Amino acid sequence: MKKTIAMLFTASLATLSSGAIAFEFPANWSEWKGVNTTLTGIGALPGCEADVSSLPPIYQETVATYCALREGGPGKVNILVAPGSESNYQKRDGHFSDGPQMALHLIDLKAIMFTGYSNGLPVYRTYGEDGKNLTNAMPQLSxxxxxxxxxxxEAFCLNGQCGTAK
Ligand code: HEC
Structure with missing residues (x-):
């Protein structure tokens, strides 16, 4: 019994030291405000067969990284910003207070990629809409x-925040 507790304790320390101190799933995420970006203009992430050669390189790489998540591609997307952080978002300089701040909602996949901050530095987590932590569920989400x-x-993303101003 003692041994089990000691092992659990060691395991949780290992998790902490690998950077798990971040933020909790924001239960109010569905009330976050949507913003218009290049990606929301495109509207969806296509499948691997799509010709995306006209898009900027980072968008081509985004399609290449995520197209295989589902047959035909991940599908509809939305970008959401935490309440009170809209003006920080518009500055696009990656300065946010700590906690979850921005979300890339994969609507069809019912999953949400979050960028949050811890001591001013970006932290990334992916959750299901139900709050299930999917961060290490697959390599693309790590x-x-x-x-x-x-x-x-660096030319496109500042302190964890991507996207050109619109
Ligand atoms: C292959 C490149 C790439 C990878 C990998 C990637 N992203 Fe992004 N991400 C982008 C681009 C490009 C945008 C800007 C899209 C737009 O709105 O036009 C973006 C936007 C976002 C946004 C909206 C806020 C912002 O920064 O503009 C969040 C939140 C986000 N990503 C989270 C994540 C998380 C979490 C992961 C890892 C699970 C991840 N991203 C992996 C390229 C990537």
Whole structure:
């Protein structure tokens, strides 16, 4: 018995040290406000066979990363911003208070990709609409994958926030 508790404790420490301190699933996410972006203008993420050669490279890479999530592509998307953070969002400089702040809602897949902040630094989590944590459910949803674009495309994403002003 003692051994089990010790093992559980070690396991939870390991989770914490791998950066799990982030934010809880925001239960009010469906009340967040939608914003207009390049992606919401496109409206949906297409399947892998789609010709996206006319899109900017980061959008091509987004399609390539996520097209296989479902036959025919992930489908309809929306971008949502937490209440009170709309003006921060419009500045597009990645300055937000801590907690969940922005969401990419995969409407057809009933999943939501969240960008939040912890000590001013971006943190990424994916949840089902029901609050189930899907962050490590598949490689495309892992935080490492999010970082590839949200940190990697410096010209397009600032401190975790992507998207050109509209
Ligand atoms: C292949 C590149 C790529 C990957 C990987 C990626 N994103 Fe994004 N993400 C984008 C682009 C491009 C946009 C801007 C789309 C738009 O609104 O025009 C975006 C937008 C977002 C937004 C809306 C706020 C913003 O920054 O514009 C959130 C929230 C988001 N992504 C979360 C995530 C999470 C969480 C992950 C990992 C599970 C992830 N993204 C992985 C490219 C990517």
């Amino acid at each position: 935080e490492e994958t999010c970082i590839v674009c949200h940190t990697g495309y």
